[in-house]
Amino acid sequence: MSKEEFCSMISVSEPGPGDGGNTGSWRVVRPVIDLEKCIPAKTGKPSCFNCWLYCPDAVVTKTLPPTIDYTYCKGCGICAEECPAGAITMVDEASFTKEEK
Amino acid sequence: MHVIESGNVAAATGVKLARVQVIAAYPITPQTPLTEKLSEFVESDELSAEYIPVESEHSAMAVCIASSTTGARSFTATSANGLLYMNEQLHWAAGARLPIVMCVANRGVGAPWTVWNDHQDTVSQRDLGWIQLYCSDHQQIHDTVLKAFKLAETVSIPVMVCYDGYLLSHTYMPFDVPEQAQVDAFLPPFKPTHFLNPEEPRNFNTVTLPDVRPDLHGNTAPGYMEIRKTLHSDLRAALTEIEKIDGEFGEAFGRGGDPFVEPYRCEDADYVAFCMGSLSYQLRDVVDAMREEGTKIGVIGLKVYRPFPDAAVRDALTAHKGVIVFEKALSYGNQGALYADVKSALYSAETRPFVHNYIVGLGGREIKTHHLYDALTESIKNEAAIGDEPQWVGLKL
Numbered sequence: 001m002s003k004e005e006f007c008s009m010i011s012v013s014e015p016g017p018g019d020g021g022n023t024g025s026w027r028v029v030r031p032v033i034d035l036e037k038c039i040p041a042k043t044g045k046p047s048c049f050n051c052w053l054y055c056p057d058a059v060v061t062k063t064l065p066p067t068i069d070y071t072y073c074k075g076c077g078i079c080a081e082e083c084p085a086g087a088i089t090m091v092d093e094a095s096f097t098k099e100e101k
Numbered sequence: 102m103h104v105i106e107s108g109n110v111a112a113a114t115g116v117k118l119a120r121v122q123v124i125a126a127y128p129i130t131p132q133t134p135l136t137e138k139l140s141e142f143v144e145s146d147e148l149s150a151e152y153i154p155v156e157s158e159h160s161a162m163a164v165c166i167a168s169s170t171t172g173a174r175s176f177t178a179t180s181a182n183g184l185l186y187m188n189e190q191l192h193w194a195a196g197a198r199l200p201i202v203m204c205v206a207n208r209g210v211g212a213p214w215t216v217w218n219d220h221q222d223t224v225s226q227r228d229l230g231w232i233q234l235y236c237s238d239h240q241q242i243h244d245t246v247l248k249a250f251k252l253a254e255t256v257s258i259p260v261m262v263c264y265d266g267y268l269l270s271h272t273y274m275p276f277d278v279p280e281q282a283q284v285d286a287f288l289p290p291f292k293p294t295h296f297l298n299p300e301e302p303r304n305f306n307t308v309t310l311p312d313v314r315p316d317l318h319g320n321t322a323p324g325y326m327e328i329r330k331t332l333h334s335d336l337r338a339a340l341t342e343i344e345k346i347d348g349e350f351g352e353a354f355g356r357g358g359d360p361f362v363e364p365y366r367c368e369d370a371d372y373v374a375f376c377m378g379s380l381s382y383q384l385r386d387v388v389d390a391m392r393e394e395g396t397k398i399g400v401i402g403l404k405v406y407r408p409f410p411d412a413a414v415r416d417a418l419t420a421h422k423g424v425i426v427f428e429k430a431l432s433y434g435n436q437g438a439l440y441a442d443v444k445s446a447l448y449s450a451e452t453r454p455f456v457h458n459y460i461v462g463l464g465g466r467e468i469k470t471h472h473l474y475d476a477l478t479e480s481i482k483n484e485a486a487i488g489d490e491p492q493w494v495g496l497k498l
Contacts, residue, residue, distance in 0.1 A: 001257075006295040007322065009198050009257060009331055013304045014317050020307065021314035 115246030217465020
């Protein structure tokens, strides 16, 4: 049986970004980082990164500044809860325009 | 080699010859002697397999799902409420396309509690996506087990081998047991090309969203609905494989030849009795008696219930005046499930026989040959008067 035949018969996913589908469409609230408050962004030093550490879907980058991949972010809000600087706010998706989405 | 043994041992002998690698089962009457025999085979090293004792039928099927996913030839067996306790896992095994083979020694379903034979257990499980094969004697049980593994592994769909509890499971009959080398030639080792493998990490049967999704490589991966459609198409296509494998088995062992329906004295018959399991052989006696009286009648035993071989059923039945469907199960609140399927298959036929429905032997109620004779006689005589309602045979109150 070819791999294509097998993969059409059952649901198969491989370890890697996005193989669980476009989970960003599930999101009703969006985490937005305030770079004025974010510790690594503010200090320019690779520190804190609690958001990266706690994100269950690995959609936050460990970069200066940290970024969030909204294609897969489900909007669970753990990053906002764990941010010691209170730099992440969960914003209602309905408040964004179509272009911003 | 000819042996005289019980139907359960006929099944166990087939499983042993199939060189099954994992067995997980929980005892339930009337299946128990089958799994006891298998544990003896494993204990005595006659069969090199993992025998995994479990605390329930749900776990038995879960173990088979796990072992089959790793590419091991896997087997379990059950009856009645045990089968129903597996229900959620049975759907899973079919959806996951695992070639598990399971024997079911057919038994009525409680309440009220019963351990005796009817077909309500497996017939109620007809919509799982499993293949269901029914046997009429011990040789068929043995042979069908061997064919079932080949079929399951060819089409990647699990197969149930169903046989009447007590009437076949616990009675003794002679049957032929082939040599191991013959079976090995017919049924090579199970070597799936895709299985759970740490060298190549994958998630199988992961959650699907309502829509399709792009996979890691940018291809469109199927959603739930596509996967379910494929299961249905493959089940329909399995009819061809059933016929092919039956032919291969016939060439190798000299038995078989009626993959879907097994007719008896039907060539010139005006009327045909139609049923599943050992009842079709009992009906042969009635057919012989009625033939002696001048009634042109035959009997057909259905061997494959799912996928339903509607074309074969239509071909077998359309030329007759009347078809009398005997069933040991009922779609409660409607009709016999087999009766409905037979009528459905005949709907597109140019000429349609009348079709009647008789319910017999629920919970092991003894099926007297003269009851079958009376039912057939009544059906033929009162053709117009008997409507669509199932007629009950052998009621005492």
